[in-house]
Amino acid sequence: MSDYLYQKTNHYFGQLASGTEKCGMAELKVLGATNIKPGYLGVFFCANPRTIYDIIYQTRIFSRILAPLIVFDCHSEKYLYKTAQNIDWSDFLTLTKTFAITSNIADSNIRNSQYAGQIFKDAIVDQFREKTGERPNVDTHNPDLQLNLYIHQNKARISVDLGGGSLHKRGYRTESVEAPMQETLAATIIQLSGWNGERPLHDPFCGSGTLLCEALMKQCNIPAAYLRHKFGFLRLPDFDAAVWNQVKTKANSEINEISEESIKGSDISPDALKAVRANRSTLPDGGKIKVRRSDFQSLEGFQNTTIVTNPPYGIRLGDKESTADLLKEFGDFLKQKCTGCSAFIYYGDTALVKKLGLKPDWKHPLRSGGLDGVLCKYELY
Ligand SMILES: C[S@@+](CC[C@H](N)C(=O)[O-])C[C@H]1O[C@@H](n2cnc3c(N)ncnc32)[C@H](O)[C@@H]1O
Incomplete structure (x- = not known):
């Protein structure tokens, strides 16, 4: 060798x-x-x-x-x-x-x-x-x-x-929706939101639940490759099975539980709800991700909650005009019904930021899957 x-x-x-x-x-x-x-x-x-x-x-x-x-x-x-x-x-x-x-x-x-x-x-x-x-x-x-x-x-x-293929494939995405978010991007957004489980997190456009699953994995310390079976490092000439087993056992022993009220999501589409239910069930404590079918307009509103979400962005989903109208209505919803919350919104198209009608506290460019996206933070008083 x-x-x-x-x-x-x-x-x-x-x-x-x-x-x-x-x-x-x-x-x-x-x-x-x-x-x-x-x-x-x-x-x-x-x-x-x-x-x-x-x-x-x-x-x-x-x-x-x-x-x-x-x-x-x-x-x-x-x-x-x-x-x-x-x-x-x-x-x-x-x-x-x-x-x-x-x-x-x-x-x-x-x-x-x-x-x-x-x-x-x-x-x-x-x-x-x-x-x-x-x-x-x-x-x-x-x-x-x-x-x-x-x-x-x-x-x-x-x-x-060494991963033996892209590590964004966590293994929990058993069902998908149109325009799902890449898992590594969702994990970055959760990280940038600073959410630490002290207050509830809600995604009102949850789709297949990528942000919700990444929030759960982070908060419960579930290793990102927990569901992965194949790793490229197994083929290295100096692969050490004893050390790998120790690393895995230690990381798995640090998995925590979270409370029932920590992570919630909603979406208008029945297919999205079906996908998120299938995906969460693959993860330890996944049943604690609570989801329901709802148009965001019908939600009663939030208090003291971290809202993390990825609304439709008009490139792959719907058309640009209806996306602009939806974002304006979502901006009004945030202003009127979400006081005391922080919102982190990922736009797959930077041109949509101004359609919300709220001024972001900060913007963070994030490219993913060929999209020139941006994450914006809003503190809602
Ligand atoms: C870009 S996708 C979200 C993808 C999600 N982050 C994922 O990883 O699967 C936007 C979602 O918004 C949902 N949606 C569209 N209009 C809605 C509305 N008025 N209220 C709630 N959800 C809506 C769609 O069904 C779709 O699942």
């Missing part, structure tokens, strides 16, 4: 969405990472093996954690192939295991990321063929080993994706 870069340096890279960097860095610090530094759409950091398992099990903000195997100057496809073949892939794969490659390339001689991914795949497959006469299969949906190739200004980095 060779000495790979992550083994020699304890260096890792976490990928996250634009706007979530500060939350991600703060989370890494709490989880015990050191030398935390911002990079392009992500964060570099150091962690020992125990800490890296803990980070992958618990991170709510990062979508991928990558362990670099090698970094090298790469000016051509030929050199990419040759260097990728220098790695002994039997350290990570057997013929019965599957793999997949994600590649991102910018500002380099090699321009086409898909083609570069193909070359990288050929290097792995050819190495197995030369040694055994057979090759491992590619599975892009559910691979045992997910690899990442990143080339920027002709500097290449080959890494193992």
Whole structure:
């Protein structure tokens, strides 16, 4: 077994969405990472093996954690192939295991990321063929080993994706609605709201309940990967099953309960209610998320509550005009019926902020799923 870069340096890279960097860095610090530094759409950091398992099990903000195997100057496809073949892939794969490659390339001689991914795949497959006469299969949906190739200004980095796929897939989304929120974005919004369970939280446009499930997971200390069965780090040559079991057992032993009145949601759509009920049932204490079918206009109003929500935003749902009318009515509802509350509203389109008719105390840009969104805070007196 060779000495790979992550083994020699304890260096890792976490990928996250634009706007979530500060939350991600703060989370890494709490989880015990050191030398935390911002990079392009992500964060570099150091962690020992125990800490890296803990980070992958618990991170709510990062979508991928990558362990670099090698970094090298790469000016051509030929050199990419040759260097990728220098790695002994039997350290990570057997013929019965599957793999997949994600590649991102910018500002380099090699321009086409898909083609570069193909070359990288050929290097792995050819190495197995030369040694055994057979090759491992590619599975892009559910691979045992997910690899990442990143080339920027002709500097290449080959890494193992330690989560084994995007970590936003928590496992609780068994049913969905149109335009559900990404779980990592919902977790960031809950984090930015500062909600700590001291007062109730309500989402009046709860959809499939992503914000409600993330609020529950945070408040109950449920590890973000609690429902995940497959992890990329299981394929590392130095994977330590004893340490991983200790990390998991300790984190699971810290799961708390919450009170029945803490987390509530409502939505006008029966399908949304069906989805949120199915999703909450996958989580420990999920039955304590209380939901009901209601137009927000029919709600009696709130006091001393944290309102966290993601109203329809007119790109994927409904049309822009009706979204503007709905937001104006929601703004009136907040002014008239929610005094003493704080509201955190995520708009999937920044142009909609002014339609609410309330001045935000602050705005925080958050990009997700190709949407240029923004989270706004309103203190309602
Ligand atoms: C952008 S989606 C929310 C998605 C949700 N955050 C999730 O992750 O699934 C907006 C939701 O608002 C609901 N909605 C639309 N008009 C409503 C109204 N007048 N009162 C309550 N809910 C409404 C829709 O049914 C939809 O589920």
